[in-house]
Amino acid sequence: MKISVDYARCEGHGLCADQAPDVFSLDDDAELTYHFEDLEVPDEHTPAARAAVNVCPVAALRVQP
Amino acid sequence: MPTRTDIPAYRPDLYSAAAIRDTHPHYVRLRALGPVVWLTKHKVYALPRYEQCKAVLLDDDTFVSGEGVALNPIANRLGQGTTLYSDGDDHARRRALVAHRLTPRALRSLTAAVEEKAAEVVEAAIARRAVDGAEMAMALPLSVVPDLVGWPQEGREHLLRWAGAAFNGLGPFNRQAVRTLPSSLGMMRYARRVVRERSVLEGSMGHDLLCAADQGELLPAECATLMIDYLSPSLDTTISAIASALHLFATHPEQWRLLKEDPGRIPNAVNEVVRYESPIRAFTRTAARDTTIAGHAIPKGSRVLVLYGSANRDALEWEAPDTFDIRRDAARQLGFGQGTHGCAGQGLARLETSAILRALVARVDRIELTGTPEWALNNIIHRYERLPLQFIPA
Numbered sequence: 001m002k003i004s005v006d007y008a009r010c011e012g013h014g015l016c017a018d019q020a021p022d023v024f025s026l027d028d029d030a031e032l033t034y035h036f037e038d039l040e041v042p043d044e045h046t047p048a049a050r051a052a053v054n055v056c057p058v059a060a061l062r063v064q065p
Numbered sequence: 066m067p068t069r070t071d072i073p074a075y076r077p078d079l080y081s082a083a084a085i086r087d088t089h090p091h092y093v094r095l096r097a098l099g100p101v102v103w104l105t106k107h108k109v110y111a112l113p114r115y116e117q118c119k120a121v122l123l124d125d126d127t128f129v130s131g132e133g134v135a136l137n138p139i140a141n142r143l144g145q146g147t148t149l150y151s152d153g154d155d156h157a158r159r160r161a162l163v164a165h166r167l168t169p170r171a172l173r174s175l176t177a178a179v180e181e182k183a184a185e186v187v188e189a190a191i192a193r194r195a196v197d198g199a200e201m202a203m204a205l206p207l208s209v210v211p212d213l214v215g216w217p218q219e220g221r222e223h224l225l226r227w228a229g230a231a232f233n234g235l236g237p238f239n240r241q242a243v244r245t246l247p248s249s250l251g252m253m254r255y256a257r258r259v260v261r262e263r264s265v266l267e268g269s270m271g272h273d274l275l276c277a278a279d280q281g282e283l284l285p286a287e288c289a290t291l292m293i294d295y296l297s298p299s300l301d302t303t304i305s306a307i308a309s310a311l312h313l314f315a316t317h318p319e320q321w322r323l324l325k326e327d328p329g330r331i332p333n334a335v336n337e338v339v340r341y342e343s344p345i346r347a348f349t350r351t352a353a354r355d356t357t358i359a360g361h362a363i364p365k366g367s368r369v370l371v372l373y374g375s376a377n378r379d380a381l382e383w384e385a386p387d388t389f390d391i392r393r394d395a396a397r398q399l400g401f402g403q404g405t406h407g408c409a410g411q412g413l414a415r416l417e418t419s420a421i422l423r424a425l426v427a428r429v430d431r432i433e434l435t436g437t438p439e440w441a442l443n444n445i446i447h448r449y450e451r452l453p454l455q456f457i458p459a
Contacts, residue, residue: 058405
């Protein structure tokens, strides 16, 4: 599974990082870091990653088809 | 292809005074009827379940806001030019003008002041012992939001009444809406004057907007609308969440214990409060083309009613939806909406509500309900108007 992040849309609410701390984190400036940019999300993290996509308040995260 | 005759109809008025005071039984019946229900009285397709509400909110190309998100044609016309009523690039431009002031990052500089004010509010409530929780819930938003937006001191005493009235006007054009119409126009008049006289506070969001207008990034006429856009939704909604939190923790002492044992649960507790008593009842969208929802044909131009409060209690999505439990993962609740139009002020709402809860867990042993609470009569906002409480200090 690959996830695309719309950084222009992201407002840094951080709900994704609560759901999937191994996949998303906010840096000290509350900027989003996505740990698997252009990579497949490892299988062990996909349930959490899906939950993160599901909760993004501004729909900045999409599972790539 | 199913047609409207296949869609179940619901006759009771979802916006009668009785229904506003006790809405959840209506939601239960609507959810049982199906994923799409025709509201005979308001001539709109209601979406009482989580899945369809979420799908409509996320598909903002098909279900647009530009025709208004209210339930009556007058408000849908009057609100033209607001961020709430815009789509696509136009919406993105308007939102970007202000939303960057509301991101969690931008709010960091406010955190200490908000926590300090929350502590004052809670300490004052403890000292008084008998308090109206609905009134107590107003103190923090009213001290934070007008400064952020940049309203001059003069006229602030009207803000809450005006904001409530503005929301009331977004439901059907019923008795409540008529009663508060003069107040909602009052806010617009005042905002125009503030912009004309440039009396906004230096360095505030409103000041940003004036500067953007000076540089030709937006029309001067848009400034007043944008200021209202961000002011009116930031008061009653957060007041609702804070008052509901007080009520829920007063009536669920075991949940209060859990919160006191682990204040790390506060952020999710805020999600659960907003899930359980969603501050906004419903907004509408308009189908921009012929489409379907859950297999039902929705013709172009139809209005659909996204029932946030009902979606957040849908048993198809939530286990034991009518149980208030701060341990459940409530992050996917729809109380702030979701997607392009997801609440821009949710970071601030979370900050304020969390600050009150943090101040309470540190100082209060338990919260007791000392009388019968009453819901405010408002077409859009679901909040307590009277909430008699007593705080027992730790």
